[in-house]
Amino acid sequence: xxxxxxxxxxxxxxxxxxDIAKKTNEFIKANPDKKLIRLGIGxxxxxxxxxxxxxxxxxxxxxxxxxxxxxxxxxxGYEFLRTAISDYYKSFGVNVSADEILVNDGAKxxxxxxxxxxxEDNVILVTDPVYPVYVDSNIMAxxxxxYADGTEENNFCAMPNPDVKADIIYLCSPxxxxxxxxxxxxxxxxxxxxxxxxxxxxxxxAYEAFISEDDIPRSIMEIEGARTCAIEMCSLSKTAGFxxxxxxxxxxxxxxxxDGTNIYKLWYRRLSTKFNGVSYPVQCAAAAVFSEExxxxxxxxxxxxxxxxxxxxxxxxxxxxxxxxxxNSPYIWLKCPNNMGSWEFFDYLLNNIYVVGTPGEGFGKNxxxxxxxxSFGDRENTIEAMNRLKGLMKK
Amino acid sequence: xxxxxxxxxxxxxxxxxxDIAKKTNEFIKANPDKKLIRLGIGxxxxxxxxxxxxxxxxxxxxxxxxxxxxxxxxxxGYEFLRTAISDYYKSFGVNVSADEILVNDGAKxxxxxxxxxxxEDNVILVTDPVYPVYVDSNIMAxxxxxYADGTEENNFCAMPNPDVKADIIYLCSPxxxxxxxxxxxxxxxxxxxxxxxxxxxxxxxAYEAFISEDDIPRSIMEIEGARTCAIEMCSLSKTAGFxxxxxxxxxxxxxxxxDGTNIYKLWYRRLSTKFNGVSYPVQCAAAAVFSEExxxxxxxxxxxxxxxxxxxxxxxxxxxxxxxxxxNSPYIWLKCPNNMGSWEFFDYLLNNIYVVGTPGEGFGKNxxxxxxxxSFGDRENTIEAMNRLKGLMKK
Numbered sequence: 001x002x003x004x005x006x007x008x009x010x011x012x013x014x015x016x017x018x019d020i021a022k023k024t025n026e027f028i029k030a031n032p033d034k035k036l037i038r039l040g041i042g043x044x045x046x047x048x049x050x051x052x053x054x055x056x057x058x059x060x061x062x063x064x065x066x067x068x069x070x071x072x073x074x075x076x077g078y079e080f081l082r083t084a085i086s087d088y089y090k091s092f093g094v095n096v097s098a099d100e101i102l103v104n105d106g107a108k109x110x111x112x113x114x115x116x117x118x119x120e121d122n123v124i125l126v127t128d129p130v131y132p133v134y135v136d137s138n139i140m141a142x143x144x145x146x147y148a149d150g151t152e153e154n155n156f157c158a159m160p161n162p163d164v165k166a167d168i169i170y171l172c173s174p175x176x177x178x179x180x181x182x183x184x185x186x187x188x189x190x191x192x193x194x195x196x197x198x199x200x201x202x203x204x205x206a207y208e209a210f211i212s213e214d215d216i217p218r219s220i221m222e223i224e225g226a227r228t229c230a231i232e233m234c235s236l237s238k239t240a241g242f243x244x245x246x247x248x249x250x251x252x253x254x255x256x257x258x259d260g261t262n263i264y265k266l267w268y269r270r271l272s273t274k275f276n277g278v279s280y281p282v283q284c285a286a287a288a289v290f291s292e293e294x295x296x297x298x299x300x301x302x303x304x305x306x307x308x309x310x311x312x313x314x315x316x317x318x319x320x321x322x323x324x325x326x327x328n329s330p331y332i333w334l335k336c337p338n339n340m341g342s343w344e345f346f347d348y349l350l351n352n353i354y355v356v357g358t359p360g361e362g363f364g365k366n367x368x369x370x371x372x373x374x375s376f377g378d379r380e381n382t383i384e385a386m387n388r389l390k391g392l393m394k395k
Numbered sequence: 396x397x398x399x400x401x402x403x404x405x406x407x408x409x410x411x412x413x414d415i416a417k418k419t420n421e422f423i424k425a426n427p428d429k430k431l432i433r434l435g436i437g438x439x440x441x442x443x444x445x446x447x448x449x450x451x452x453x454x455x456x457x458x459x460x461x462x463x464x465x466x467x468x469x470x471x472g473y474e475f476l477r478t479a480i481s482d483y484y485k486s487f488g489v490n491v492s493a494d495e496i497l498v499n500d501g502a503k504x505x506x507x508x509x510x511x512x513x514x515e516d517n518v519i520l521v522t523d524p525v526y527p528v529y530v531d532s533n534i535m536a537x538x539x540x541x542y543a544d545g546t547e548e549n550n551f552c553a554m555p556n557p558d559v560k561a562d563i564i565y566l567c568s569p570x571x572x573x574x575x576x577x578x579x580x581x582x583x584x585x586x587x588x589x590x591x592x593x594x595x596x597x598x599x600x601a602y603e604a605f606i607s608e609d610d611i612p613r614s615i616m617e618i619e620g621a622r623t624c625a626i627e628m629c630s631l632s633k634t635a636g637f638x639x640x641x642x643x644x645x646x647x648x649x650x651x652x653x654d655g656t657n658i659y660k661l662w663y664r665r666l667s668t669k670f671n672g673v674s675y676p677v678q679c680a681a682a683a684v685f686s687e688e689x690x691x692x693x694x695x696x697x698x699x700x701x702x703x704x705x706x707x708x709x710x711x712x713x714x715x716x717x718x719x720x721x722x723n724s725p726y727i728w729l730k731c732p733n734n735m736g737s738w739e740f741f742d743y744l745l746n747n748i749y750v751v752g753t754p755g756e757g758f759g760k761n762x763x764x765x766x767x768x769x770s771f772g773d774r775e776n777t778i779e780a781m782n783r784l785k786g787l788m789k790k
Contacts, residue, residue, distance in 0.1 A: 004658075046463065050459045060451040069639070074440050105641075112669025116400065118397065121398060243467045244675045275503065
């Protein structure tokens with residue numbers, strides 16, 4: 001008799017986005033004349049850069065000609081792309097060689113699947129608020145999960161507690177959902193903790209392209225000691241608008257050895273069994289992102305989102321609302337004014353100024369009373385939403 | 396301290412293709428003047444059909460325009476593609492609804508990952524010779540694996556043994572590597588066995604497009620009783636030359652319930668945690684495969700490979716060499732003549748007629764003394780290789 005994985009029963013159903021959609025749709029139905037503005041989504045809206053589209057189309061054309069046709073790709077990605085990513089790291093002073101990079105169909109796949117190579121009796125540490133993938137993928141494997149609290153007091157930068165013994169630690173900086181960033185000193189403290197405990201840090205750098213301040217590391221590999229305790233996952237989703245194109249990469253230092261085992265080789269064994277590489281035209285598109293022209297064009301899109309974030313952050317400053325993010329991140333994580341709860345504030349914005357955001361408690365217990373706005377909308381709509389908010393709060 | 400998954404230590408290193416490459420390269424180095432012909436690869440060589448390339452390029456262009464830009468795709472794939480696949484099933488008389496289809500980045504990913512939703516104490520049954528993914532992915536999870544022997548006596552169609560109790564069964568028909576096909580009666584016997592044992596069949600239909608004989612089912616869903624015990628995995632890799640484009644699909648009947656759990660919902664929960672959908676242009680390309688013009692163009696490629704297979708099979712007939720496959724499959728699985736071993740025959744062909752094939756023992760113990768040739772090469776080279784073989788064997 002087939003037996004299912006009973007760990008799935010321990011997953012907490014997260015109806016956050018379904019509930020948001022339901023409330024929003026009900027409002028639209030009851031108020032067809034009101035102009036709704038959505039600042040809740042975590043998806044990008046600007047199109048791919050022209051040079052990226054051209055490279056992807058060229059890749060498609062090559063697949064249509066016998067002489068340039070490509071069959072099964074390398075599991076770890078084409079060398080031309082891995083070299084481009086390695087050069088990208090060099091551009092901000094980090095040494096990661098092309099043979100330490102493994103290309104994937106999006107960071108979520110690797111973040112979800114990386115647990116395959118680790119024992120089920122590792123103790124996991126995540127920060128709360130948290131991107132749900134880290135939690136759910138480990139619940140599915142039956143692992144024990146500890147939480148490090150991100151709170152108003154620590155500006156949502158949870159720091160290691162030497163008395164807590166964890167084996168695998170997930171860090172995301174700039175953070176989803178809080179936009180908070182670990183500075184070099186803070187990240188060094190985590191690296192030291194991991195090395196002292198022979199633990200692994202899985203570092204999610206999906207939002208690194210939004211970093212503009214010098215003291216915020218763009219890669220954990222900048223930090224001394226990281227190569228003996230950390231792997232890094234990054235994505236082109238937010239860097240270059242690849243949410244629908246699907247490409248990311250994982251960095252595993254060649255010398256990283258845990259439990260007497262080389263981690264690159266272990267992960268490669270997993271890849272070669274359960275994965276067959278990334279679509280050739282997608283890899284061509286990804287490589288174009290890292291070309292000189294590609295960087296210029298995609299940076300324009302990031303600058304657009306960052307300006308939106310600035311407009312939101314300045315509105316919070318003006319209104320005296322406490323927040324994290326907004327500078328090195330597309331997210332603004334704000335404390336609901338007047339001690340409102342997350343959902344209370346959601347309803348308040350929806351019903352009064354027709355603006356949709358994301359209640360913070362969907363990301364963990366420390367999100368209660370907090371709220372996420374994103375900078376991925378239109379400029380015009382972002383400005384209008386903030387003007388409406390000012391009007392509402394200054395009443 | 397991080398602990399790795401020790402089950403990986405139980406994986407048997409398979410150096411088959413590495414060993415083939417090594418021997419082949421040594422031969423080339425020693426014999427630069429000899430024209431080598433490769434009939435060992437399982438990868439396609441013909442380019443994508445023109446209508447497929449055009450659709451993929453159009454998808455790329457849409458991503459470059461704000462009004463038609465696409466962000467995160469649905470986890471299960473776009474409805475336009477799932478409907479196209481559902482209609483494709485209808486074209487050969489099988490009812491699979493669009494909401495029973497889940498699009499992926501290649502059947503190997505789902506075949507490797509499906510185990511996530513099942514307990515580790517299921518007993519697995521695979522046929523031997525076997526596609527290594529079924530075995531290795533279950534060794535990684537620490538599951539017990541039983542083998543059903545495919546042999547010369549049963550024409551490499553292993554049948555269920557009522558005394559063997561398995562919980563999850565992997566079947567691949569047309570088979571990789573043997574090219575052998577289960578007919579409707581044989582597949583019905585497996586379905587009955589699964590239903591009687593409350594077991595699950597994971598049916599790999601990756602080569603269904605090569606089937607031309609009426610009695611060979613193209614989908615397990617043709618078989619009465621399959622919807623209560625089977626899921627099906629298929630791929631565009633061999634159907635439409637998508638090995639480098641990356642797209643496949645899994646079919647899970649909506650009513651399939653095992654261990655009191657709806658399997659579609661369980662798998663969807665896994666998908667939404669560890670996957671973010673397939674690249675939009677790739678889904679556009681896949682949908683084009685199932686258009687009228689797409690079917691016409693891709694069928695021409697399949698006809699080309701099938702003619703190659705026929706040329707190889709007729710050569711085997713002429714030489715009195717026993718084989719399976721070659722009719723409803725791109726593979727010809729032949730018994731090494733003169734009681735040669737698999738590697739002995741490999742060396743014999745390489746050194747005498749400069750033809751590279753695949754030693755059968757790389758696919759399991761029952762592959763010893765057998766050899767795989769594929770039809771994915773050039774017509775001209777296939778004919779020349781067979782002429783050389785005739786010359787060699789008739790000496």
